[in-house]
Amino acid sequence: MATQSPSREEIAKKEIGITRITRAHSKMLILGFVLGLFTVPLVQSFYDTHLQQNSAGKRFTKTFTVLTQEDYLNKSPLSQIFNRNTQFLKELSEFETKLEESSFLRKLLLQTVQEFMLLFLGQGNEKAYLGQDNWLFYVQDLQYQYSQGFLDSAQLKRRSTSNEVWEAPIQPDPHIAIIHFQQELAKRNIELLLLPIPVKGVIYPDRIVAHKTFSSPVHNRSWNEFMSRLEQAQVDVFSADNVLYTYEKEHLTPAYLRSDTHWTADATRYVAHKLATYLFEKYDLAPGTAFFNKTVVEVTNRGDIADMLHLGPTLLSHFTETVSIEKIEGHSQNQSQILFLGDSFSNIYSSAAMGWGEYGGFTEHLAYALKQELDVIVQNDSGAHATRLALSKDLLRGSDRLAGKKLVIWQFAVRELAFGDWKIIPLELRAPEPSAFYVATSGETIKVSGEIREISDSPNPQEVPYKDNIVTIHLADLEIKGEKHKNQDALVYSLGMRNKVLTDIAKKKRGERITLNLQDWFDREHEYSGIRRSPLNNDMVELEPPNWGELVDDEK
Amino acid sequence: YQSLSITEFWRRWHISLSTWLKEYLYIPLGGNRSGRIRTLINIGIFMFLGGLWHGASWNFIIWGMLHGLYLAVERLNITRRFYTHVPKVIRCLFTFFLVLIAWVFFRAESLPEALAYLSSMFGLADVPESSLLLQGMLYTNYSLLAMLSAAGVVWFAPQTWDFTKKLAFGRIAWVGTIYIFAVVLLTVQSYNPFIYFNF
Numbered sequence: 001m002a003t004q005s006p007s008r009e010e011i012a013k014k015e016i017g018i019t020r021i022t023r024a025h026s027k028m029l030i031l032g033f034v035l036g037l038f039t040v041p042l043v044q045s046f047y048d049t050h051l052q053q054n055s056a057g058k059r060f061t062k063t064f065t066v067l068t069q070e071d072y073l074n075k076s077p078l079s080q081i082f083n084r085n086t087q088f089l090k091e092l093s094e095f096e097t098k099l100e101e102s103s104f105l106r107k108l109l110l111q112t113v114q115e116f117m118l119l120f121l122g123q124g125n126e127k128a129y130l131g132q133d134n135w136l137f138y139v140q141d142l143q144y145q146y147s148q149g150f151l152d153s154a155q156l157k158r159r160s161t162s163n164e165v166w167e168a169p170i171q172p173d174p175h176i177a178i179i180h181f182q183q184e185l186a187k188r189n190i191e192l193l194l195l196p197i198p199v200k201g202v203i204y205p206d207r208i209v210a211h212k213t214f215s216s217p218v219h220n221r222s223w224n225e226f227m228s229r230l231e232q233a234q235v236d237v238f239s240a241d242n243v244l245y246t247y248e249k250e251h252l253t254p255a256y257l258r259s260d261t262h263w264t265a266d267a268t269r270y271v272a273h274k275l276a277t278y279l280f281e282k283y284d285l286a287p288g289t290a291f292f293n294k295t296v297v298e299v300t301n302r303g304d305i306a307d308m309l310h311l312g313p314t315l316l317s318h319f320t321e322t323v324s325i326e327k328i329e330g331h332s333q334n335q336s337q338i339l340f341l342g343d344s345f346s347n348i349y350s351s352a353a354m355g356w357g358e359y360g361g362f363t364e365h366l367a368y369a370l371k372q373e374l375d376v377i378v379q380n381d382s383g384a385h386a387t388r389l390a391l392s393k394d395l396l397r398g399s400d401r402l403a404g405k406k407l408v409i410w411q412f413a414v415r416e417l418a419f420g421d422w423k424i425i426p427l428e429l430r431a432p433e434p435s436a437f438y439v440a441t442s443g444e445t446i447k448v449s450g451e452i453r454e455i456s457d458s459p460n461p462q463e464v465p466y467k468d469n470i471v472t473i474h475l476a477d478l479e480i481k482g483e484k485h486k487n488q489d490a491l492v493y494s495l496g497m498r499n500k501v502l503t504d505i506a507k508k509k510r511g512e513r514i515t516l517n518l519q520d521w522f523d524r525e526h527e528y529s530g531i532r533r534s535p536l537n538n539d540m541v542e543l544e545p546p547n548w549g550e551l552v553d554d555e556k
Numbered sequence: 557y558q559s560l561s562i563t564e565f566w567r568r569w570h571i572s573l574s575t576w577l578k579e580y581l582y583i584p585l586g587g588n589r590s591g592r593i594r595t596l597i598n599i600g601i602f603m604f605l606g607g608l609w610h611g612a613s614w615n616f617i618i619w620g621m622l623h624g625l626y627l628a629v630e631r632l633n634i635t636r637r638f639y640t641h642v643p644k645v646i647r648c649l650f651t652f653f654l655v656l657i658a659w660v661f662f663r664a665e666s667l668p669e670a671l672a673y674l675s676s677m678f679g680l681a682d683v684p685e686s687s688l689l690l691q692g693m694l695y696t697n698y699s700l701l702a703m704l705s706a707a708g709v710v711w712f713a714p715q716t717w718d719f720t721k722k723l724a725f726g727r728i729a730w731v732g733t734i735y736i737f738a739v740v741l742l743t744v745q746s747y748n749p750f751i752y753f754n755f
Binding site: 007008009018019020021025028029032036100103105106109110113114121122123125126129142145146154158201205208209210211212214216218219220221462 | 567568575665666668669684685686687688689690691692693696697698720721722723724725728732735739740741743744745746
C-alpha cells in the first residue's frame with residue numbers, strides 16, 4: 001500500500017506545542033519579549049515626564065478639547081453627538097501623530113538611520129528623494145509628475161472624497177476654479193494671466209533618473225489637456241516652462257536650487273524680466289515711471305528639502321548654497337494696475353522668513369522691469385486658493401483690492417494642479433461695516449487675556465515643506481489691560497510654527513484662557529503676511545479685523 | 557510563493573481564512589463529494605465569498621473568482637500533464653505569475669484601474685514620458701537589491717515554522733537581530749496601519 005505524505009494540517013496538528021528549546025533559552029526569550037514590550041512605554045513615560053516635562057497622560061488630556069457652552073447652544077441632540085464625535089476623531093488622529101513624533105526611539109534612531117540610508121544606500125525618505133549629482137527633489141513634486149492625470153475623472157472623484165471626516169471636501173478640478181475666477185474678474189473688466197511655475201523635476205528630469213534623456217519638460221499626463229482647455233476658454237497663460245528649460249544651457253548655471261524646492265535668484269530675475277516683456281507686448285499697461293534702487297547681497301542658506309532629511313549638522317552642511325540676490329528698494333502699494341497673487345515661489349528672496357534674503361524676489365524684479373509697483377498678495381503653500389481667499393476676504397471687509405486694476409497675475413506651483421484645493425471663491429465687494437471685535441491701537445502693544453473660542457489647526461511640521469505657519473485665534477471674554485470686557489471678542493493671528501517647531505500657542509486648545517501681547521495686524525503685516533496662515537472654520541469671524549498676538553503666559 | 561500549484565498556494569496562504577471557509581462553507585456545501593459539477597460550483601462559491609470577505613468591491617470579487625477559476629482548472633485535471641512533466645522551478649514561477657495577475661485586482665482601487673495596470677504590465681498601454689521617471693526611480697541599485705533580497709527570502713530562506721522548531725542560541729540571536737532591525741525600520745517610517753485593519 002502506497003503511503004501518502006501527511007498534509008500540512010496533519011503536520012501542524014502533530015507539531016503544535018513542540019519546539020525543541022532549552023529551559024534557559026526559553027526563559028531568555030520570554031524575558032526578552034516581555035522586556036521589549038514593556039521597556040518602550042516605561043522609557044517613553046520617563047522621557048515624557050522628566051525630560052520633556054509633558055507626560056503622556058498630560059498630553060492625552062491636553063489633546064482632547066473641553067466642551068464649552070457653544071457645543072450645546074442651539075444644537076439638536078443628534079447634531080451635538082455628531083459634532084462631538086467628529087471632533088473626537090480629529091483629536092484622536094492628532095494624539096496618534098503626537099505619540100509618534102514624541103517617540104524617544106524615533107528621536108534616537110531617526111538621524112542615524114537616515115544618514116546611513118543616504119550615505120551608503122543613496123536613499124532619501126518619504127519626503128525627499130536623492131537624485132543625480134546629489135540633487136534633492138520633493139517627493140510630492142515627483143508625484144505630481146508621475147501620478148494619475150490630475151484631470152482624469154477617476155482621479156478627480158478620488159480626490160474629492162479623500163478628506164477626513166472632520167475636513168471639508170476639496171474641489172479638485174483646477175479648470176473650474178480658474179474659469180470662475182476669470183469670470184469674476186471680467187465683471188470688473190480685469191484680465192487674468194496665469195503663471196504656473198514648474199516644479200524642479202519638470203525642468204530637470206535627467207537629474208532625477210540616470211541614463212535617460214528627455215526632450216522637453218516632463219509634466220503630469222493631464223498637462224497638455226489642461227493647457228488646451230485654458231486656451232479654449234481664452235485664459236492667458238505665461239508658460240515659464242520653456243524659459244526655464246533652456247535657462248541652464250544659455251546661462252551655464254542651474255535654474256533651481258540643488259537642495260530646495262524653488263528656483264535660483266538668477267532664474268527668478270530672468271523669468272520676471274521675460275514676463276515683463278510679455279506684459280508690455282500683450283497688455284495695454286500704462287508706462288511705469290517708478291524708480292528703484294538695486295543692491296547686491298549674498299545669502300547662504302540650506303534648502304527646505306535638505307531639512308526634510310532629518311540629518312545631523314555635519315551632513316546638512318553639505319546642502320548649504322550661496323546665492324546673490326539683487327535687493328530692490330520699494331514695496332507694493334495699493335494703487336497699482338496689477339494685482340499679483342503668488343506663493344512661495346514669489347516669496348523666496350522676498351520675505352526674510354524664508355531665509356533667502358528679502359526684497360529681491362519675483363515681484364520686486366517684476367516691478368523693477370515694469371517700472372511700477374505692484375499690489376501683492378503672497379502666501380506660502382496652497383497656491384490653489386490661499387491668495388484668492390485672502391483677496392476675497394479683503395473685498396468682504398470692504399477693502400477693494402481690485403479698484404483701479406487692469407490685470408491680475410496668478411502665480412502658483414504646478415504641483416497644486418494635482419494636490420491643491422481649488423475652492424470656488426466669489427469676489428464680492430461689500431461696504432465696510434463697523435466691527436464689534438477689538439483691535440489694538442496702531443503703534444501700541446496691549447496686554448490682553450481671553451478665552452479661546454476657536455483656534456485653527458497647525459500643520460504637522462514633519463509633513464509640510466514650509467517652515468513657518470500662522471494660527472488664527474478667536475478670543476472671547478477679553479480682559480484688556482486688567483479691565484474685563486466680557487462680551488468682547490478679538491481675532492488674533494500668531495506664529496504657530498517657526499522653523500518647523502510648533503510654538504506654545506499652537507498647542508493651546510479651545511476653552512483655554514491665554515494672555516497675549518496684541519498689536520494691530522497692519523503694524524506687522526509686512527513681516528508676516530507672506531507666511532502661510534491656517535484660517536478658522538468660521539467664515540464670518542475670519543472677516544473681522546485681525547490683531548497680531550504673541551503669547552505672554554496662559555491662565556488655566 | 558514556493559507553491560507549485562494554486563491548490564498548494566491556498567494551503568499556505570491565509571490559512572485561517574481558507575480553513576474557516578473550507579470547514580464552515582465548502583464542506584457543508586458538499587465539498588468535492590457531490591460530483592464534478594457540484595464541486596466546481598462549491599469552489600466558485602467558496603472563492604466568491606473569500607473575495608467578498610476582503611471588501612464589498614468588484615475588484616475583490618474578481619480576485620476571488622479568478623482564483624476560483626484557477627482552482628477549478630486544476631481540479632478538472634486540465635493541467636495535469638503540465639504539473640507532472642514540467643520542472644518544479646517552472647511550475648513555481650508559473651504559479652507565482654498567476655497569483656501576481658490576481659493580486660493586481662486585489663490591490664487596485666477599481667476595476668478600470670486594474671485593467672489599466674494589467675495593460676501596462678503586458679506593454680499594451682501608452683506610456684507617458686512621466687512614467688519613465690518612475691521607472692528610473694524604481695530601478696535603482698537599492699530597489700533592485702531590496703527586491704532581490706525579498707526574492708531570496710521567499711524562495712531560498714527556510715520557513716519560519718521549520719526554523720523555529722529547534723531553537724538554539726545561534727538561531728535566537730539571529731531572530732533577535734532581525735526583530736531589532738525591523739523595529740528600527742518601523743520606528744523611522746511614518747505610521748503605516750496594518751493593511752488587514754480594513755478587513
